[in-house]
Amino acid sequence: MTLDPLVAALDYGSVLIFALTGALVASRAQLDPVGFIFMAAMTAVGGGTLRDLILGQPQVFWVARPSLVVVAAGAAMVVFWTAHLFESRYRLLLWLDVFALSVAVPAGVGVALEGGFSPIIVVIMGVVTGTFGGLMRDVVGNEVPLVLKQGEIYLTAAFGGALTAVTLAGLEVGQAWALMACGLVTFILRAGGLARGWRLPVYRPRPPRNR
Amino acid sequence: MTLDPLVAALDYGSVLIFALTGALVASRAQLDPVGFIFMAAMTAVGGGTLRDLILGQPQVFWVARPSLVVVAAGAAMVVFWTAHLFESRYRLLLWLDVFALSVAVPAGVGVALEGGFSPIIVVIMGVVTGTFGGLMRDVVGNEVPLVLKQGEIYLTAAFGGALTAVTLAGLEVGQAWALMACGLVTFILRAGGLARGWRLPVYRPRPPRNR
Amino acid sequence: MTLDPLVAALDYGSVLIFALTGALVASRAQLDPVGFIFMAAMTAVGGGTLRDLILGQPQVFWVARPSLVVVAAGAAMVVFWTAHLFESRYRLLLWLDVFALSVAVPAGVGVALEGGFSPIIVVIMGVVTGTFGGLMRDVVGNEVPLVLKQGEIYLTAAFGGALTAVTLAGLEVGQAWALMACGLVTFILRAGGLARGWRLPVYRPRPPRNR
Known part of the structure; x- marks a missing residue:
């Protein structure tokens, strides 16, 4: 399987950063080194594995x-030995996850674009690749899933990034530019949500009919 | 991939109704619109995706x-704008889930029958297609899984419906009749369980040997 | 698909024993007979299914x-009728799980070796086959996942066994011996952890830099 070098690089980057977040969740659960590796690997490859199976x-x-x-x-072991150096491991986890998402979404989009799938499928693959590793990490590690945390822009960031890539690819601007724009839009939306509190309106039941 | 029109229609119906249930769980978790779409889509295609991967x-x-x-x-958006009109969203969720199950089990059975798989596999695919989307919805949405709720006839309904289809298909009554009977039996068992409290005996530890 | 008889036997053994553990979790959740079968089957085939999809x-x-x-x-039904005969179902669950792991890891390793995959992939497939069925059992059945239970040697046992098999296979000692050694090492490590409290050091935050 030959793959565009940029897409391959995105896969490596996303594996590395998601692995760090998986290991941080392992540290919060006080696992042993093999537990760190398990959580890191599952988080790192979970989304891409589902993408490849579905496609x-x-x-x-x-x-x-x-x-x-x-x-x-390797990333798991680095975290095992250095996590105590950080003031807030949860804050670090949140921010690493922002970077991981911003790399994994274009990685998913890239593979689906190369496969010649329809735009809807390309967008979904971006979102799936970006989110399922973290979702598995949080369900197995017993954290509140970041993906669905109330009032966080997370899925929206992944969705916005993937949509950007599909639009640009449709305009034939070149795949490399489309993927870079995808990562950038994902990052800006997610980081803005985290740092500035950007969010979409959440569902709130309006007053019921009578009481 | 050409598919029997009836099986294709069952896939559409099951996607639509399961999507509504996924969106209702999103409303109970007070997610934003993109969260509604995510939960709706995951619930809608989860069971059929697993079926297709396994087969x-x-x-x-x-x-x-x-x-x-x-x-x-689309179903997710409809729920986002209308869910507040219902007195009890949980009651609505329960009943929509009954219909979704009654359409998804024959959808799973139909695909497996067309693939010429052995009766055991056909039955399992009916149960898997009917239940895994809802199971993922409940695990990710942090609800008590309907599938395993103590004392509910749920798996039994899916199992009974799938068994009916396989039996009728073995008697060569025609696939369309087999699938319709499958949906009907699933519906009667599950609706009977919900409305009338039908159930199988659950496991209860008998008095232990000594104390 | 012709399969080495030893690998086929390992698949049967692992299915049987993991099914017993799944049914025991069903008994702890007081499910009905169909719920027992569902939990038993999911636990029994979960790890191997993921292995086969990934490979x-x-x-x-x-x-x-x-x-x-x-x-x-069948195993599920046996547990449904006999589980009350045991003093501690949880203790029984723990020990059956030890045997299941010791059979499933070589089953995963065997399939990957026959496929001619690289050593890293073979080791991962041993761990995946050994652990994912039990992980799904515990997540769905709402138990604390044994795989990640703090301070238990579990993943380490699977990892150690799989590594042993790959090393021996690399030394060309014959696949049957490699698989038997794999099961034995897994068993000794896991049983030692359970009976004697063997464990790896877990992550514990060292004193932070200042306060």
């Missing part, structure tokens, strides 16, 4: 390139 | 027909 | 051999 790729990306798993394991 | 279908059904995802997103 | 096997193992599911259902 029917000839091989799951990390089976084709096992060194990705070594990267995740 | 090794050439393409996952909604990758072949992306309009299904648009249906789910 | 891109031509067919998922229990779709190729549906009798495996019948075995799991």
Whole structure:
């Protein structure tokens, strides 16, 4: 399976950063080193694995390139030895997750674009690749899922980034530019949500008919 | 991938109704509109996706027909704007879920029958297609899983419906009749459980040997 | 799909024992008989299904051999009728899980070795096959996941066993010996952890920089 170098680089970056977040959740659950590696690897490859299975790729990306798993394991060990240096591990987790999302969404979009899938599928693959690793991390690690945390712009950021990429790709601006714009839009939306409190209106039951 | 029109219609129906239930869970978790779409889409296609992956279908059904995802997103928006009109959203959720199950089980059975799989596999695919979307909805949305709620006839209804279909298909009564009977039996069992309290005996530890 | 008889036997053994543990969790949740079968089957085939999907096997193992599911259902019924005979169902669950892990890890390793995958992938498949069924069982059944229980040697046992198999296979000692050693090492590590309290150091935040 030959892959565009940019898409391959996005896969590596997303694995590395998501692995750091998985290991941070392992640190909050006070797991042992092998538990760190497990959480890091699951978070790192979860979204991309689901993407590859759904798209029917000839091989799951990390089976084709096992060194990705070594990267995740290395990241887990770095966190095991250094996490105590940070004032707030949760704050660090939140911000690393922003970067991971901003790299994983274009990674998902890129693979789906190369496969020639329809725009709807490309957008979904961006969102799936960006979010499922973190969702598994939070469900298994017993954290409140960031993806669905009330009032956070998270899915919206992934969705906005993926939509940007599809629009630009449709305008034939070149895949590299489309993917970079995708990552940038995802980052701006998510970081703005975290740092500035940007959000969409949430569902709030209006007064019921009678009482 | 050409598919029997009846099976395709069942897929559409099950996606639409399960999407409504997913959006209702999103409303109970007070998510934003994109959260509604995410929960609706995951619930709507979760069971069928697992079915297609396990059976090794050439393409996952909604990758072949992306309009299904648009249906789910539309359903999510309808719920976002109208959910407050209902007295009890949980009651509505329960009953929509009954209809979704009664459509999704024959959808799963139909695909497996067309693939020529053995009766055991056909039954399992009916149960998997009917239940996994709802299970993911409840685990991610932090609801008590309906599938396993103590004393509810849920799996039993799916199982009974799928068994009916396989039996009738074995008697060569025609696939359309088998699938309709499947949906009907599932509905009667599940609705009877909900409205009349029908249930199977649950496990209760008998008095232990000594104390 | 012809499979080495030893690997096939490991699949059967792992399905049987994991099914017993799934049914025990169902008994703790006081489900009905169909709920027992669901939990037993999901636990029994969950890890191997994920393995086969990730490796891109031509067919998922229990779709190729549906009798495996019948075995799991039978095990569920045995537990439904006999679980009350045991003093502590949780203790029984823990120990059955030890045996299941010690059979499932070599089952995963065996399939990956036969497929000619790289050592890293073989090790991961051993761990995935050994742990994901139990992880799904615990997440769905609302138990604290054994896999990640703080201070338990669990992943480490699976990892140690899989590493042993890959090392021996690399030394060309014959696949049967490699798989048996794999099961034995997994068992000794996990049983030692349970009976003797063996464990790895867990992450504990050292004193922060200032306060």
